[in-house]
Amino acid sequence: MTEDTVLDTTISEPSMMPDEVEMLLFALERSRAQFAWKCGGLDAAALSKPHPPSAMTLGGLLKHMALNEDWKTVQITGQRMVEPWTTVDWDAEPEWPWHSAADDPPEELYRLWREAAERSRKAVAALLADGGLDQPAKLPVESGETPNVRRFLVDLHDEYARHVGHADLFREAVDGLVGEDPPQP
Numbered sequence: 386m387t388e389d390t391v392l393d394t395t396i397s398e399p400s401m402m403p404d405e406v407e408m409l410l411f412a413l414e415r416s417r418a419q420f421a422w423k424c425g426g427l428d429a430a431a432l433s434k435p436h437p438p439s440a441m442t443l444g445g446l447l448k449h450m451a452l453n454e455d456w457k458t459v460q461i462t463g464q465r466m467v468e469p470w471t472t473v474d475w476d477a478e479p480e481w482p483w484h485s486a487a488d489d490p491p492e493e494l495y496r497l498w499r500e501a502a503e504r505s506r507k508a509v510a511a512l513l514a515d516g517g518l519d520q521p522a523k524l525p526v527e528s529g530e531t532p533n534v535r536r537f538l539v540d541l542h543d544e545y546a547r548h549v550g551h552a553d554l555f556r557e558a559v560d561g562l563v564g565e566d567p568p569q570p
Contacts, residue, residue, distance in 0.1 A: 392421035392495060394567035396507035399459045407514060412514050415566070416545035417502060422567035423552035424469055431559045432494060433487045443555050446548050447494040448476070454501035458508045461534050463523030467504070469497070509538065519528065 396418045396524050399411040424432075424443050432444035452470060459466050486494060512520065518535035525531045556562045 392425035392499065394418045394425065396427060396566060396569060402467040405471045405535075406518060409518070409535070409542070410509075411541045412544065413538060416542055416549055418551045418567055419565070420446075420545055420552055422561070423549065423556040424498075427491060427559065428493055432491055434559060435438055436555050439551075441555070442486060443552060444489065444491075444494050444539075444560070445483040446552055446555075448482040448486040448489070449544065450548060451498040451501040453541060453544050454498070454505040457537050458501075460507045460524045460526070461512060461522045461537050464508070466564045484541065505541070509534070531541075 396415050399407050403411065422449050429444075433442050435442055451491060452495070455467060455470060458464065465471075475481070478484075484556075489497075512534050516534075518538070520532050521531045521533055522537055553563075
């Protein structure tokens with residue numbers, strides 16, 4: 386395990402009387418920490434091991450969640466999408482994050498996810514400091530409606546919640562790692 390393959394799994398408990406923002410951010414950060422724990426510290430073989438009948442891999446999950454982090458950031462801030470997402474031909478390769486992850490070294494997959502999550506954290510912090518959860522996102526969704534920031538954060542948390550379950554099963558199959566929350570210092 387190299388330093389480049391270790392992900393932050395720290396969970397900071399909310400206060401005993403959290404408001405909505407504190408609780409929502411805690412839930413998202415806890416899911417990120419669980420995801421990081423289940424995906425962290427693995428080599429290329431472990432990250433690219435499929436788990437039939439699914440073709441999903443832990444590496445594919447990392448890249449998929451990096452895309453989700455970046456896309457939600459774009460939607461709520463109106464900022465431009467960053468690489469590697471802008472050069473993908475999404476019409477020709479709609480599943481690109483899932484299958485291209487097999488070609489990426491672990492350090493690249495971990496970096497991609499870490500940086501996307503950090504961009505998302507910074508964007509959310511700035512939005513919360515300047516208008517809170519009720520402000521509308523900068524870009525509408527496919528239906529043409531414009532959800533508020535709260536909706537996007539809940540959607541991002543739901544995406545993690547769904548894939549933490551996958552990562553939990555996949556990681557157990559790789560090396561037997563089980564548990565709900567990562568060990569805390």
